[in-house]
Amino acid sequence: SDTENWAKGFVSNFARPPExxxxxxxxxxxxxxxxxxxxxxxxxxxxxxxxxxEDKAVxxxxxxxxxxxxxxxxxxxxxxxxxxxTAPNKEGAIKFLxxxxxxxxxxxxxxxxxxxxxxxxVPVPSVLTTYGNFKSxxxxxxxxxxxxxxxxxxxxxxxxx
Numbered sequence: 001s002d003t004e005n006w007a008k009g010f011v012s013n014f015a016r017p018p019e020x021x022x023x024x025x026x027x028x029x030x031x032x033x034x035x036x037x038x039x040x041x042x043x044x045x046x047x048x049x050x051x052x053x054e055d056k057a058v059x060x061x062x063x064x065x066x067x068x069x070x071x072x073x074x075x076x077x078x079x080x081x082x083x084x085x086t087a088p089n090k091e092g093a094i095k096f097l098x099x100x101x102x103x104x105x106x107x108x109x110x111x112x113x114x115x116x117x118x119x120x121x122v123p124v125p126s127v128l129t130t131y132g133n134f135k136s137x138x139x140x141x142x143x144x145x146x147x148x149x150x151x152x153x154x155x156x157x158x159x160x161x
Contacts, residue, residue, distance in 0.1 A: 007158045017161060023047065030061040040077060045114025045127040066134035073135035076116070 015034030025037035026044060044064060047055040066074040081100065083093040099105050103122050110117040111125045 004154055004158060007154060007160060011158050011160050026062060027058055030058040036065075041116070041128060041131070042114040044131075045125065048127050049114065064131040066131075068137065069135050072139070073137040075139075076136045078118075078141055 016028070020028075022039035022043040023046070025039045026047065028034055029037040041064060044059060044062070048059045050056060068074055081097045083090055083097070087093050100109070101119060103119050106117040106119040106122045109115070110122065114125055114127050116124055116128065
């Protein structure tokens with residue numbers, strides 16, 4: 001499949017076996033271990049806002065690239081919430097979720113975590129605005145769980161550890 005061929009090519013181009021977290025990938029690129037690393041953007045924001053000079057130096061050595069801008073757009077992670085059927089205070093839980101999706105809460109959340117807000121019109125944290133705008137992938141995330149088992153098998157076949 002196209003996906004399997006893409007994953008094989010990806011694995012064959014690893015500069016090192018995957019190790020560490022997103023920050024480790026960013027620092028690895030800054031140290032010259034590889035030319036490209038995949039990391040969530042908020043980790044770059046954390047390094048940029050760090051009190052440590054060495055973290056700020058890392059950010060000065062890297063850039064940020066959003067793939068698939070001429071096609072479907074860049075993958076974005078989501079955080080979700082829900083109310084279980086047996087919740088003792090469903091009304092309060094729904095109000096809390098609605099609050100989290102409000103412009104006020106999104107502003108606090110996005111600035112505190114250096115993340116892009118999900119509510120349109122809420123300003124992007126200044127630490128991220130230097131990287132510009134991007135087109136996000138509008139894939140229906142409901143398929144993630146459905147395809148997870150198949151994706152793991154594919155990753156195993158291509159040697160992605």
